[in-house]
Amino acid sequence: xxxxxxxxxxxxxxxxxxxxxxxxxxxxxxxxxxxxxxxxxxxxxxxxxxxxxxxxxxxxxxxxxxxxxxxxxxxxxxxxxxxxxxxxxxxxxxxxxxxxxxxxxxxxxxxxxxxxxxxxxxxxxxxxxxxxxxxxxxxxxxxxxxxxxxxxxxxxxxxxxxxxxxxxxxxxxxxxxxxxxxxxxxxxxxxxxxxxxxxxxxxxxxxxxxxxxxxxxxxxxxxxxxxxxxxxxxxxxxxxxxxxxxxxxxx
Amino acid sequence: xxxxxxxxxxxxxxxxxxxxxxxxxxxxxxxxxxxxxxxxxxxxxxxxxxxxxxxxxxxxxxxxxxxxxxxxxxxxxxxxxxxxxxxxxxxxxxxxxxxxxxxxxxxxxxxxxxxxxxxxxxxxxxxxxxxxxxxxxxxxxxxxxxxxxxxxxxxxxxxxxxxxxxxxxxxxxxxxxxxxxxxxxxxxxxxxxxxxxxxxxxxxxxxxxxxxxxxxxxxxxxxxxxxxxxxxxxxxxxxxxxxxxxxxxxxxxxxxxxxxxxxxxxxxxxxxxx
Ligand SMILES: Nc1ncnc2c1ncn2[C@@H]1O[C@H](COP(=O)(O)OP(=O)(O)OP(=O)(O)O)[C@@H](O)[C@H]1O
Ligand SMILES: [Mg+2]
Numbered sequence: 001x002x003x004x005x006x007x008x009x010x011x012x013x014x015x016x017x018x019x020x021x022x023x024x025x026x027x028x029x030x031x032x033x034x035x036x037x038x039x040x041x042x043x044x045x046x047x048x049x050x051x052x053x054x055x056x057x058x059x060x061x062x063x064x065x066x067x068x069x070x071x072x073x074x075x076x077x078x079x080x081x082x083x084x085x086x087x088x089x090x091x092x093x094x095x096x097x098x099x100x101x102x103x104x105x106x107x108x109x110x111x112x113x114x115x116x117x118x119x120x121x122x123x124x125x126x127x128x129x130x131x132x133x134x135x136x137x138x139x140x141x142x143x144x145x146x147x148x149x150x151x152x153x154x155x156x157x158x159x160x161x162x163x164x165x166x167x168x169x170x171x172x173x174x175x176x177x178x179x180x181x182x183x184x185x186x187x188x189x190x191x192x193x194x195x196x197x198x199x200x201x202x203x204x205x206x207x208x209x210x211x212x213x214x215x216x217x218x219x220x221x222x223x224x225x226x227x228x229x230x231x232x233x234x235x236x237x238x239x240x241x242x243x244x245x246x247x248x249x250x251x
Numbered sequence: 252x253x254x255x256x257x258x259x260x261x262x263x264x265x266x267x268x269x270x271x272x273x274x275x276x277x278x279x280x281x282x283x284x285x286x287x288x289x290x291x292x293x294x295x296x297x298x299x300x301x302x303x304x305x306x307x308x309x310x311x312x313x314x315x316x317x318x319x320x321x322x323x324x325x326x327x328x329x330x331x332x333x334x335x336x337x338x339x340x341x342x343x344x345x346x347x348x349x350x351x352x353x354x355x356x357x358x359x360x361x362x363x364x365x366x367x368x369x370x371x372x373x374x375x376x377x378x379x380x381x382x383x384x385x386x387x388x389x390x391x392x393x394x395x396x397x398x399x400x401x402x403x404x405x406x407x408x409x410x411x412x413x414x415x416x417x418x419x420x421x422x423x424x425x426x427x428x429x430x431x432x433x434x435x436x437x438x439x440x441x442x443x444x445x446x447x448x449x450x451x452x453x454x455x456x457x458x459x460x461x462x463x464x465x466x467x468x469x470x471x472x473x474x475x476x477x478x479x480x481x482x483x484x485x486x487x488x489x490x491x492x493x494x495x496x497x498x499x500x501x502x503x504x505x506x507x508x509x510x511x512x513x514x515x516x517x518x519x520x521x522x523x524x525x
Contacts, residue, residue: 048390076392084390090383094405094483104391107401136483156391 001026002047002160002193007056008067009042016042017218020056024210026159029186029194031204031225034214035240040197041087043214044162047195048084049075061159080108083158087165089145091137097124097148098133101155109156123151127181143174147181154185161185163196179203201244205229213237257453264444264457271440272461274354278426278436281358283419286365293370294377308370315367320360321428327360328353328432357429365422369415376411377403409480416473420466427462437461 002024009016016039024030032040045051047058049065057066060081063074070078092100098120105116124133127147137145146166153161166182167175179200186194186207198204204211204225211228213220213236221234232238293308315323332348339346380403388398430439438458445454 050386050390072394076394079390079392082390084387086383086387088383090381090387092384092387092402093381094409103388103401104393107397108392138484152387152391 001059001061003057003059004047005057005059007043007046007058008054009039009046009051010054015217020218022212022219024193024195026193027191029207029209030196031208031211032195032197032214033199033201033204033211033240034220035216035243038214038216039218040214041164044084044164044195044197047160047162048082049078050084076108080156081158082160082162083153083156085146085149085153085161085163085166087169089137089142089149089169091145091148091152093137096134096136097129097140097151100137100148101152104152104156119155120151123155124148126154126184127151141174142170143177146170146178150178150181150185154189158192160193160195163194163198165197165199167198167200175200183207199244201229201241213240215240257450260450260453261456261460264441264454265461267444268437268440268454268457268461271435271437274429274434274436275423275426278354278357278361278429278434279419279423282361282365282422282426285358285362286369286418286422287373287415289362289366290369290373293366294374297370297374298377311363312367312370315364320364320425321431323364324357324360324428324431327363328356331356331359353432353434356432357426357434360432361422361426365418368418372411372414372418373407376407379410380406409477412473412477412480416469416477419473420469423465423469424462427458 002022004020004022007020008018020043032043034040042051046053047060049070052070053065053067055067057064059065060078063078063081065074065078092103095103098117101120101123102113102116105111105119106113109116111119121130121133124130127150129144129147129151132140132144137148140148146169149166150163163182167178170178182194182196183203183206185192196204196208206225208225210222211225212222213228213232213234215236220236221228221232228237229241232241293312296304296308299305331351335346335348335351338344384402384406385398388402393401426436427438429436430442433439435443441454441458445451
């Protein structure tokens with residue numbers, strides 16, 4: 001359960017969003033769409049406290065953040081509710097695939113090496129990279145890197161998985177393998193709350209239970225995929241979708 | 252006419268000089284270790300712009316870089332006794348100034364000197380670490396210290412190793428200045444030897460040979476170390492068995508062995524140094 005109330009975030013006195021409210025139930029799959037620079041990443045990063053909101057509050061299950069301050073200890077507890085998959089993968093380059101996935105289990109969750117490896121192996125298997133388990137990130141394709149990123153996040157057994165444009169740094173032919181992996185995760189882990197920012201609109205439409213449309217200043221509207229994609233209420237949503245359809249046709 | 256150059260003496264000197272090698276190595280290693288720790292501290296202070304401390308450390312670094320090492324050694328040599336006298340006077344203690352080993356003055360001077368020079372390199376290396384990797388570690392729930400230990404320092408080490416390696420070699424040679432504080436390192440030992448037979452030229456040639464060989468050995472060790480630390484960059488390289496890879500600076504990188512073919516169909520990216 002996520003409850004975001006009156007959230008405000010500024011960068012150097014430039015407001016990204018103001019008084020933003022959003023409630024998400026456990027097990028929901030929320031797709032966030034919207035134009036570039038709208039503040040989608042900023043919201044997701046606030047949920048992981050990689051950015052500190054200036055006002056408002058975020059509650060995730062039993063953990064609560066009330067802007068603007070949080071102690072280092074509470075911040076770490078808060079972060080353990082969520083797990084982030086990054087656009088640029090952000091794998092630990094000095095560690096193998098296995099090392100990337102065990103890192104958090106050993107360092108943060110204080111599991112034994114053996115236990116961590118058992119969990120990691122299962123997770124790596126789930127994203128189909130068992131034959132690459134001893135490879136370094138440098139030796140992987142972009143799609144494989146992102147699947148490691150997903151495995152690393154899921155191994156931590158978060159309640160909430162945050163994905164920030166997980167496929168937009170990938171060559172077109174590598175996008176599908178990552179989307180398939182995400183779809184499998186969504187289908188097999190019904191209690192996992194997923195928030196995904198993506199420009200892969202047809203994928204979002206298939207996988208999400210709810211769509212949130214973002215534009216500069218905050219949320220424009222939200223609804224089921226059918227509502228948003230076939231009968232959008234707001235002009236800004238229509239414009240955004242039209243622009244996207246045109247781009248999809250020309251590309 | 253006596254022999255102009257006593258060639259055999261150049262080589263027979265070497266074992267006698269090597270008796271003082273432990274002193275030289277002791278100064279080098281201790282000064283490097285303290286220099287690294289203090290250098291890291293200074294770098295972290297500067298990066299985080301900690302008030303007062305960062306100004307103090309800036310002045311310190313500027314002073315060390317702006318004054319000759321020889322002068323710093325003399326200052327340390329005379330400052331420590333004065334400091335002890337002060338402490339004795341105000342605390343009514345009775346430390347014996349003469350009981351302080353000369354080695355201490357030398358170690359303090361070399362450590363501070365290394366710290367000042369290393370701090371800039373360490374700072375640059377810390378700042379070069381990929382922000383994304385740090386954020387990944389943070390989002391996993393690591394504490395600041397864990398992020399530093401598990402991500403920032405290992406990545407920065409790879410970047411800083413060549414410069415720190417050069418600093419180490421420079422330090423090893425600079426220890427020859429230790430004689431000014433009446434520490435008997437290899438160079439001082441050489442001066443003592445030559446003082447008895449007046450064969451100065453031969454003894455300095457012997458010393459040059461020893462320092463040169465030490466530098467070459469160190470360079471080789473550093474090369475191996477760099478290879479070991481950058482194993483993650485070598486996409487298809489076959490890795491030596493673990494037993495030959497064990498170094499004092501060992502990192503927990505379990506290296507896989509790949510044959511060329513298994514990755515040939517993979518999109519392997521060109522190595523990008525951080
Ligand atoms: N660290 C930062 N410092 C200053 N401004 C920032 C920072 N991060 C983001 N911004 C600004 O905040 C606004 C929202 O950025 P954000 O990255 O959240 O957009 P986005 O919706 O994710 O866009 P995109 O689709 O391009 O990823 C932008 O105007 C951006 O320039
Ligand atoms: Mg973004």
